[in-house]
Amino acid sequence: MAELLEEQRESWGTRGGFILAAIGSAVGLGNLWGFPYKLYSYGGGAFLIPYILALIVVGFPLLILEFSLGHYTQRAAPDAFKQSHKKFEIVGWWGIILAFVIITYYPVILAYCFSFLWYSIQGIANNGQLPWAGQGVEGVKNAKEFFFDNYLGYQEGTALGPIRWNIVLPLIIAWLTMYLCIFRGVKLVGKVVWLTVPLPWLMLLILTIRGLTLEGSMQGLAYYLDPVWSELAKPATWRYAFGQVFFSLSLAFGVMITYASFLHRKSDINNNALIISISDFGTSFVAGLAVFATLGGMAFVTQQAGHPVEVENVAESGPSLAFVAFPYALAQLPYSAWFSLVFFFTLITLGIDSAFSITESVLASIVDKTGWKRSIVLPVMSLIGLAFGLIYITQGGLNWLGIIDGFVNGTRGIMFLGLMEALVLGWLWRLSILRRHANSRSDWKLGKWWDYIIRLVIPIILGTLFFWQLFEDINNKDGFLRTPEGKWIASNCVGVGILVIAPLISIVLSSRKGRNNNKVPTAEEVKLQVRGRLVGAIAFITAIASGVVFIISMQPAQSSNVKTAAFWILAAGGVIATALSFYILEKFDSVSCRTSWLARWAGIFGTMDIAALFAKFLYEKSAAFSIEKNTEAVTHELTGVSYAILVIVFLIIIGGLGWCFYKALSAAGANAAEQHPEEVGDEPKAQSDSVTNAG
DSSP states (O other), X not given: OHHHHTSOOOOOSOHHHHHHHHHHHHSSHHHHHHHHHHHHHTTGGGGHHHHHHHIIIIIHHHHHHHHHHHHHHTSOHHHHHHHHOGGGHHHHHHHHHHHHHHHHHHHHHHHHHHHHHHHHHHHHHTTTOOTTOXXXXXXXXXXXXXXXXXXXXXXXXXXXXXXXXXXXXXXHXXXXXXXXXXTTOHHHHHHHHHHHTHHHHHHHHHHHHHHHTSTTHHHXXXXXXXXXXXXXXXXXXXXXXXXXXXXXXXXXXXXXXXXXXXXXXXXXXXXXXXXXXXXXXHHHHHHHHHHHHHHHHHHHHHHHTTOOOOHHHHOOOHHHIIIIIHHHHHHTSTTHHHHHHHHHHHHHHHHHHHHHHHHHHHHHHHHHHHOOOHHHHHHHHHHHHHHHHGGGGBTTHHHHHXXXXXXXXXXXXXXXXXXXXXXXXXXXXXXXXXXXXXXXXXXXXXXXXXXXXXXXXXHHHHHHHHHHHHHHHHTOTTOSSBOTTSOBOHHHHHHHHHHHHHHHHHHHHTOSOOOOOOOOOOHHHHHHHHHHHHHHHHHHHHHHHHHHHHHHHTSTTSOHHHHHHXXXXXXXXXXXXXXXXXXXXXXXXXXXXXXXXXXXXXXXXXXXXXXXXXXXXXXXXXXTXXXXXXXXXXXXXXXXXXXHHHHHHHHHHHHHHHHHHHHHHHHHHTTTTOOOTTOGGGOOGGGSSSSOBOO
């Protein structure tokens, strides 16, 4: 690995440039409409409990894992996984291919933003009159008709229909903007983000202050923050909280691995990851304040005018919130066209960072693999992405945008890739290498707890979510791929098709033969091999047998007693296999040769047994709960608990960032970034993954 680190690679100009670029990638359009809507829908302030927990146990540790891998290898995701072991390259390409699918439709949302920005400018020139303006129920109707009928020419169903030529130019502008942001490499990106990341924060601050000064804003915040504690008893609340954290931080796209690969060799890893995690959370929370304070003010205006529209009637998710509900709310304000201009410019600056960061991860992966010039790859890739984007600007394109996003950017897609990352790097590689590497150049150090989280906690949580989704798909009464009448469901077939094709293409791209550097073991290591392989074989057989028993018990013909027995067999087998495998890794992996693959795979199957156990339990429990919004505790004014939630959240954000900056300043003052003997460049070749299996 030493020769890898000696290669010259472009780097970020400053630490601040990297942090802002990573924050820009994490903070996107989903922060403005995804987080506020999920918090409103799943318990208000109570949703923050599972969300913050998810941020701590999944988001932040995985972010460190990706930063460490990218910085250690100085390669984009596919080549970074290949450096850990040649067979792991497929995992990196898998995420990159799904990332490419995302950048075929993400610029379409940016195109919407550019269009509405132009309508806002026209409104300013037209004495402040926006084309969707209206009062009360009529205003909501106008906003919906303008977006769906006038702008999109929207048609339901899976038929595409003709292209909406009014969106073609905004789509070209979106791709051109992304191209100009990254065509000169990460040094240019490091300069661009000094404008595109702080600017939306300023815009959000303006929108938040304006929203909070509106009469009736407290009514909107009550819908946003008042806790509905009963929602915490619903498994779906926890599922969406963990999912939102995972997607919000841009994990498993390969973006963070790629960005970290351009970091200077002495750059901090741990503290940067914590700063980015807290900043992403803070942006999401403040965006929610801006959204619901403004919607509350809108509701008050319509009530005063005798045409009341309740907050919950316009607090829709996704594009409807950004291009129907919020435009309508802004149209009720004085100087509405100016505030509309600020809002859509905020959306553009939020979205452009995420868009070009995903593009950069795909671009860097291709360049690292082929050695082709960026100046050739980027234009070709942009044209291909633009061509695919035309699918989503047809009359039925919005339907397909939602369908593809739901599969790729969901539990079946990117979250599954996060599970693969944790399993591959946690069980099949030496996780201690990445921890030592991160600690050797960070403002504060990771403890052994990080290994446990990556190997056990994250795989069990993400595995549970994946199996839970799988159980729902299998038991869907309306069918998943085919209806009960035998008719194919086109949308689900296409979505599953993309998820199946992605790993197949990954196999083709990663088929290039790698190096093989084997080490001859000593007599003592041979003894460890025999003992470790025996225990590993027992663990592996236990894990597989438990899983097989559980699968057999899932058959409808099995009795309840058989299913109960299988449940406990799965629990015992999963725990025993995981514990034995973990013991082998901790006991024998400190020697110069590796533990056997059998023992490592036993750990993977054992954790998946435990995950399937939890998923089955949660799936059965979820059937007893309605996932509809429970508004029993929602009033038109904030309660004392809501104010306490506000104070606690801001203390977490301000205190957390303050602690990070204090550690950074302390480390800089004490010259804490000196090199350690365990640095990657000094790592002996026997520590690489191309060594003889032991234990």
